[in-house]
Amino acid sequence: MGLTRRQFLKWAGVTSVGAVVFNGCRVPDHEIQIQSPVELPEDLVTGRDNYYATVAQVGSGSEGLLVRVMEGRAKKVEGNPDYPLNTGKHHIRAEAMLQATYHPDRIKSPMVRIAKGGPFRAIGWPEALERLTKILSNADSASVLLASGPTRGKLADVTKRFATGYGAQMLGFDPIDQAVLRASIKNIYGQNALPDFDIARADFIMSFGADFLGTWIDPTHFMRGYGEFRQGEGRERGHLVHIDSRYSVTAAAADEWKYITPGSEGLLALSMAHTIISEGIGDRAAALALTGGNLNHLSNYAVSKVASQIGMSAEGIQDLARKFAGTRGRALAIGGGSAGAHTNGVFNLTAIYALNYLVGSVNVPGGVIFNPPGSQSRIDGAPLRDWKAALAAMRSGEIKVLLLRDANIVHGLSAELKVTEALDDLETIVSFSSFLDETTSRADLILPGHTPLEEWGTDVPDVGPGYRTVAFQQPVINRFRDTMAFGDVLIQIAGELGNSMPWNSMRDAVRADARDLHATNRGSVTQPTFEEFWKRSLERGGWWDQGDTVSGVPTPPVLPRTPVQAQLAGDSSVFPLHLVPFESHSIGTGQYAHLPWAQAVPDPITTVAWSTWVEVNPKTAEGLKLKQDDVVTLESASGGFISVPVYVNPATPPDVVSVPIGQGHEQFTTYAAGRGSNILDILAQNEDSDTGSLAWAGTRVRMTKTNTRVGLPKLEGIQEPRQLPGEPVIVVFKPGEADHGSH
Amino acid sequence: MATQTKPQSATDRSEAFKWSMVIDLDRCTGCEACVVACQSENNVPINEESAFIEGRAIQWIRVERYWEGEWPDIKARFIPVLCQHCENAPCEPVCPVYATYHNTEGLNVQVYNRCVGTRYCGNNCPYHARSFNYWEPVWPEDLRNQLNPDVTVRSRGVMEKCSMCVQRIRRSTRSKTPNDVPDGSFDPACVQACPTSAMTFGNLNNPDSKVSKLQDDERKYHVFEHLGTAPTVMYLKQVDTHGA
Structure with a gap:
């Protein structure tokens, strides 16, 4: 039978339509690779990834980390499953720390101020180290103050040795010390x-x-x-x-x-x-x-x-x-x-x-x-009492040179203490920080340090797992900018000043500690040779000994017979509200405010991000004719005040207002500067009677409505919740009840 | 050097794997470690302040907070919400260009280069699990160093959502049989980060997996179960001893 032109076209049409229809019934499974180009064609070569174990101080915590590195760049921070404290998990701050390394506003090289109050000029490391040596050689060592953020492990040891060897004073700084x-x-x-x-x-x-x-x-x-x-x-x-x-x-x-x-x-x-x-x-x-x-x-x-x-x-x-x-x-x-x-x-x-x-x-x-006492040094945040004395010494000229590392005292101490004026009285400020925060921006010389992913160190956790633990910090990537580890600077400068330390670098110092651990021949890593021990310990992220514990129960002391009452700052008739500041779960007390991930993660209770707010009870707000997003001023007896938008929080007690700590930076990168208010500025400078620490929860305030409103950036309300009748989003289980209650 | 492996057939993989997640609300503290881990792993754009104010924040997983009661008898409850990877997904039939579909392993998949940005899928998702790229995502040059090379950066005009870290699934299961993929051998970024282990991920086709065993838990429920979407993500009810 012959095939007519009409028949051919009919068959061709049916076949084409069939091909389209049947092919369309199921999407080829390899389409999924569009989301994830893991399986690339042969002619495209992707990088190979490696995971390196290290440790980082996250707030006061200690987190063992595994960092995914690809083509020399750190891609992802994950928890180290071996590390006894976080066992494979990690905090949002640890994740966000990755952005410190690749931060666009990170200081790119050493800098010196051309003249007092003038702009910075980039210099090389030889010149920076020479200038630092000269500053310290010329200064009376007793007039030098070394201020450091809370530090543990080998870096704390090196820092303390340097201060002691040189004869400088030393203070740790933490806005909320322990x-x-x-x-x-x-x-x-x-x-x-x-x-x-x-x-x-x-x-x-x-x-x-x-x-x-x-x-x-x-x-x-x-x-x-x-x-x-x-x-x-x-x-x-x-x-x-x-x-x-x-x-x-x-x-x-x-x-x-x-x-x-x-x-x-x-x-x-x-x-x-x-x-x-x-x-x-x-x-x-x-x-x-x-x-x-x-x-x-x-x-x-x-x-x-x-x-x-x-x-x-x-x-x-x-x-x-x-x-x-x-x-x-x-x-x-x-x-x-x-x-x-x-x-x-x-x-x-x-x-x-x-x-x-x-x-x-x-x-x-x-x-x-109980945890075994750490065999290594630790630099804790010093109480407010000590910092008041240090500021007085700066004003009197007793302290002339300030060396700073991650101690942003301009933001972290109250404005009432007039820190900037005290800094103006100094002859020289040298900073080792990686970012231009409010304090570092006043420095005369900046020797920018590495980020935690780039340097050697150890950590002996503050709250350990109940047995001796030493974590190893190793550089998982090469330095991204022209920076130098703070510990290496101190070791090198100590030699120049004639107070040589027993090591040539932080790596040497860490290896020396590792040798001591190897010599114990016990714990999580035991190897016949030191080099094998060193390699295995770095792979695992540290060394810990479950047999090294503290035993026994001490005899309790006699408790005080007489109550000690809290002294709140501010007359309750003038300042009727109790101010309870709190640390932000993401940006801490402000030390992580420069990290966009930390800024952008909503506060769990209010869902607010990128901002400061004051939490007010609904009835209190109603009494003051306040609504959500109204801006109020909070004023304390110290005379300081801040302006903040209201978040009406149904869980806030009626006579309490709460404000997160951490924002209100004037500087500290584009992600932090000019954002929110610094609640630390209005806290009364009362101290704990025993230690001299800041009584940061002991201030009364008054709240006054302004005529301003702002839109609080928050997750809540972005989309209309779809609540179905009788179908709650969160279902609760009440033990013993057959018909479980629901929300 | 990358090697080309013979892809398994759709039928093979459908019998081998059916991915699922279980979230125990009694363990969840609302800490949001999952949120940031997801952003990092999946190249989710940085949500600037304006994104929150304008209602354009992109989160593949978010933690919702609900209030219950009044002061002083008040309770905040948290629930992590992500794409529920529904078996009867309302987002799928409304896509005019087949950019979202159900794959053979139980995942609701988004094909970025097919998406033309109608946003019908987002409108039809009862869980608000989908986010639209109203702008071209921008990272400062230095921050681009941290981008995950395994995940496509989405462009303006494209819908995106949780993929259950399909890149990790691919890496861990390609050319493997279920026996070669032990339960717990890999996790999506959110599950991996969760400090309280509130989230569990695994293969429902493996009767010994944790997610399979949790199917029998008396606290099990699905969000909006009556809609008939048959989510693959399952929750365990929060225990409330109040008044008990």
Whole structure:
């Protein structure tokens, strides 16, 4: 049969349509590669990636990291599964740290100021080191102050050796230092190292002011335990009670959140102790020790005397005490943060940590676990008292030269202290920071340092895992800019000044420490030769020895018979609101404000990003005719004030306002400058009576409406939530109820 | 040097893998480690302040916060929300150019070079899991060094959303049988970062995987289950002992 032209066209048409239709029924699976060009054609060659283990100080925490490196560039920061503290997980700050290395505003080379107040000029390292040597040679060493951010491990050791060898004064700087916590732990447990908190194995946790799941000390480590505390296999779900004057992430996670009068946390703890002791439901030996043998020793803290002072009912205190002491498993008390940020900070925290004795939770699983004292140095943030003295010495001319490393005192100390004026009185300021923050921008000479991904070091974690741990920091990439590690600068300059250190570089110094660890022939890495030990330790990210622990339970001290009250700054009739500042979960106290990822991640409670806000209770806002986004001024008795937009927060107590710390930079890169307000500027400069630390939660303020409104940048409200009737987004499970409640 | 391997057939992979995620709301603290890890891994543009104010922030995973009650008896609850990779995905049939479809491994896939930016898929997604690139994403030159070479940078006019880190899936499973891919051998960036281990990822076709075992958990639920979208992402209810 012949094929006509018409038939041919018909068949051709049907075939073409069929081809299109049938091919369209299923998308070729390789289309997925459009999203992810992992499997490239043969003629395209992608880079090979390598993972390097290192460690970084993230806030006060210590995080073992694995960094993905491709073609000489760090691509991704991940947690090191081997490292005992974060076991494969990491904090948002650790992730964001990657952006410090590739930050567009990073200082690219050493710089010198052409004239006082003039512009900077780029110079080479030989000239920079020569200038530094000359400055230090010409100066009276006693008139030199070396100010450093909190530092641990080998770099702290090198820094201290340098200061001692040269004869300079040294101060650590941290806007929210941990001196009160350290003093309290020393008081109550006799320990120099901060202990670990075994959250994973605790059954009942009472935390006082410590936002341990958000910002306190090492949240990643504590969150590792928290996941197990909630839903760990083979255990019952733990119960968390959080006492705080602000509704934090930890408060949100808690089964019970209790608000008490700010500064009265110690009274609550001792009132609970009194109940436990008088009802005989705690450890009797501990009770006798804590009371000096007189079980009526704590009678000043009877619930009837304390309840009205702290804003809780007597029954409420007794109920907490009975639940804490009567829990079937292990109870644990944790204190810190705002509870220690008052003039009676040490009193508060000492009382809180004493509770652990009464329930037998000292140095046992599920309780407080002691850490071996670090064999290496640590530079802690010095108390405000010391910084006031240092500023006075700058003004008097006693201090003439300031060496700075990651110590942004212009932003981190209150404007009331007039830091900039004190800096103007100095002859020379030398900075080793990588960014032009408010303090470094006043320097005469800048020798920019490496970022954590580029340098050698070690870390002995502040809160260790309960056994000796030394993490190794190695450069995972070559330096991206013309920078030099701070430790290497100090080692080199020390030699020039005639105070040579026993090493030629930070790498040598770290290797020397590694040799000591190798010689122990124990711990997580043991190898016959040092070179094998060195290689294996670097691969694993460090060395730790689960057998090197602290044993025994100390004898508790006698608790104070007389209550110590918090002194709040500001007359309540003029300044009716209690100001509770809090550390940002992403930008910290401002040290991470230059990192765009840290800026852009919304605050968990308010969902606000990139900004400062004041959290106000809805009824308080209504009373002041305030609405969301209205700008108000907050004024303290110090005379300082800031302007901030209102976030109406239903969880804020009526007589409290809360403001995040960290913004309000005048400089510190394009991502931080000119953004928000610095709440530290209006805090009263009251100190904890024992340590001299800033009582940062002890200020009263008044709030005044302005005629301005701004749009707060926040995630909340970007899209209309699609709530379906009877179909909640978050469903809750109420144990014992057949028909589970829902939100 | 990259090597070319013979692709497995669609049928092979569909029988081998069905990817799923389980999120335990009782472990989640709302810390947002998942959010930043996702941004880093997937080259999600930096959300400048204006992006939040104008309602244009792009997040492949976000943490939503819901209030319950009034002070002092108040509770904030958190839920990480990402593409639910629905089996009956409302976003798929409305795409006029087949830019979004369901692949053989249970993933809802977005093909960037097909997308013409109608945004029908975004409108039809009940979970608001999709984000549109209203502008060309811009990174300062230095910050481009950190971009993940395994992930395409999307351009202006293109819809984007969670891919469950398909690049990691590809790297870890190409030319492999399920036996060669042990449970937990790799994770999407969000799961990997989550400090409380609230997120679990795995292969539902592997009966021994954690995600398979969690299907029987009494706290299991899907968000908006009655819509019939059959999400592959599953949640475990938050335990509330209040008043218990």
